[in-house]
Amino acid sequence: MALMPVADALAAVLHSAGGLATEAVALEDGHGRVLAHDLAALRTQPPQAMSAMDGYAVRAEDVATAPARLTVIGEIAAGRPAAQSVGPGQALRIFTGGVIPEGADTVVIQEDTVRDGDQVTITEAARRGRHIRPAGVDFSEGDILLRAGARLSDRDLALAAGMNHPALPVYRRPRVAMLATGDELVMPGSSLQPGQIVYSNGYALRALARSEGADVTDLGIAADTMDATTAAIRRARDLGVDLLVTTGGASAGDHDLVKQALEAEGTEIAFWKIAMRPGKPMMHGRLGAMRVIGLPGNPVSSYVCAFLFMVPLLRALSGMRNAMHHPETASLGSPLSANDQREDYLRAYVSSSDAGRLVATPVDHQDSSLLARLSAAQALIIRPPHAPAAEAGANCQILKLPL
Numbered sequence: 001m002a003l004m005p006v007a008d009a010l011a012a013v014l015h016s017a018g019g020l021a022t023e024a025v026a027l028e029d030g031h032g033r034v035l036a037h038d039l040a041a042l043r044t045q046p047p048q049a050m051s052a053m054d055g056y057a058v059r060a061e062d063v064a065t066a067p068a069r070l071t072v073i074g075e076i077a078a079g080r081p082a083a084q085s086v087g088p089g090q091a092l093r094i095f096t097g098g099v100i101p102e103g104a105d106t107v108v109i110q111e112d113t114v115r116d117g118d119q120v121t122i123t124e125a126a127r128r129g130r131h132i133r134p135a136g137v138d139f140s141e142g143d144i145l146l147r148a149g150a151r152l153s154d155r156d157l158a159l160a161a162g163m164n165h166p167a168l169p170v171y172r173r174p175r176v177a178m179l180a181t182g183d184e185l186v187m188p189g190s191s192l193q194p195g196q197i198v199y200s201n202g203y204a205l206r207a208l209a210r211s212e213g214a215d216v217t218d219l220g221i222a223a224d225t226m227d228a229t230t231a232a233i234r235r236a237r238d239l240g241v242d243l244l245v246t247t248g249g250a251s252a253g254d255h256d257l258v259k260q261a262l263e264a265e266g267t268e269i270a271f272w273k274i275a276m277r278p279g280k281p282m283m284h285g286r287l288g289a290m291r292v293i294g295l296p297g298n299p300v301s302s303y304v305c306a307f308l309f310m311v312p313l314l315r316a317l318s319g320m321r322n323a324m325h326h327p328e329t330a331s332l333g334s335p336l337s338a339n340d341q342r343e344d345y346l347r348a349y350v351s352s353s354d355a356g357r358l359v360a361t362p363v364d365h366q367d368s369s370l371l372a373r374l375s376a377a378q379a380l381i382i383r384p385p386h387a388p389a390a391e392a393g394a395n396c397q398i399l400k401l402p403l
């Protein structure tokens with residue numbers, strides 16, 4: 001059977017995936033959430049012209065040449081606008097954030113003045129508007145500054161606060177259940193019997209899903225029996241998760257029961273086996289409203305497939321407009337031989353050349369069980385099916401891995 005191309009598999013995974021229900025969260029809890037509606041400023045910032053410096057509010061014509069001697073008629077602090085206006089030959093003492101008084105159009109910083117009682121000598125000429133932040137220079141009421149479908153950064157929260165929003169409309173987090181399968185798996189810290197393998201995949205996968213904003217439930221490790229695998233699938237359904245991610249038991253072995261158990265429960269399998277390395281035996285389907293991604297067991301395969309398929313899916317379910325990964329161009333740090341029919345995702349180190357170009361150098365062994373090299377890699381080099389051999393220095397496409 002012909003293997004499904006990676007692009008078709010990704011399209012199938014993303015088919016009809018969009019933002020889930022919406023909810024309001026307090027601004028404090030908005031970091032990393034995805035806005036469900038465009039957000040308009042509820043106020044103008046700054047609402048009035050304000051001083052950017054500590055100094056004196058003056059009329060520009062009075063300080064066009066220096067020295068200039070002015071009479072100080074009062075003081076304005078931040079938060080307390082002055083009742084007086086500044087007339088010819090007058091100045092008001094002002095502090096950073098103070099509202100520019102009537103009549104003034106310039107601020108002279110205090111370093112350019114000499115104070116003597118109620119007189120101030122301006123020692124440097126200043127031009128009109130100097131050190132004044134005009135009303136609305138940041139934004140105006142009604143301006144749409146944050147867009148639906150964008151993940152909120154730390155700076156976005158400060159902006160939303162400045163716009164006077166105490167709460168934000170966001171999409172709810174996708175709920176994910178993660179299940180590992182395999183009789184040979186034991187938890188980290190165990191004393192291992194011959195043939196046992198330390199369970200590792202879930203740690204990276206859960207961290208990856210959480211960093212994409214998912215609520216993750218760990219369903220633990222199911223034994224390689226239909227009963228155990230079926231019970232875990234039913235638990236995921238009972239939890240009402242949006243996505244079940246399984247690892248292991250995906251290939252052709254006698255103990256690879258995941259697909260069988262999923263189908264017996266009524267899962268419609270959209271695909272099983274894709275033209276990709278690592279990760280050929282990946283599967284995807286739907287069991288009612290629950291999406292299922294069946295990842296291969298090999299640690300590198302499970303991670304690379306999760307990065308390529310689960311991450312865009314979680315982004316789409318989070319309501320993000322921009323769910324896809326965006327490859328960057330780099331130059332190869334070492335030569336590559338011709339590729340076969342499977343799209344290859346090579347673990348690679350990333351550095352920069354003297355000319356400032358990204359250089360991607362494949363790690364020395366690409367076997368899909370090698371955790372140390374996966375951890376050391378910073379990117380995946382994408383090799384299209386049947387790509388010809390490439391010299392060091394040739395352009396390649398890479399996807400940077402998360403920190």
Ligand SMILES: Nc1nc2c(c(=O)[nH]1)N[C@H]1C(S)=C(S)[C@@H](COP(=O)(O)OP(=O)(O)OC[C@H]3O[C@@H](n4cnc5c(N)ncnc54)[C@H](O)[C@@H]3O)O[C@H]1N2
Pocket residue numbers: 180181182184185197198199200201202247248249250251252253256278279280281295296297298299301368
């Ligand atoms: N005859 C064939 N054999 C295999 C094929 C094939 O097409 N024909 N595909 C190979 C490829 S490619 C992959 S990838 C693996 C994936 O197989 P499974 O998904 O069935 O994975 P397992 O057999 O369950 O495990 C593979 C390997 O990874 C270890 N493992 C599994 N889960 C974990 C975990 N959570 N943490 C750490 N390590 C884990 C497991 O012990 C095995 O060593 O199949 C090839 N075979």
Ligand code: MOO
Pocket residue numbers: 276277278279280281296298300301368
């Ligand atoms: O796809 Mo498997 O991941 O090549 O080892």
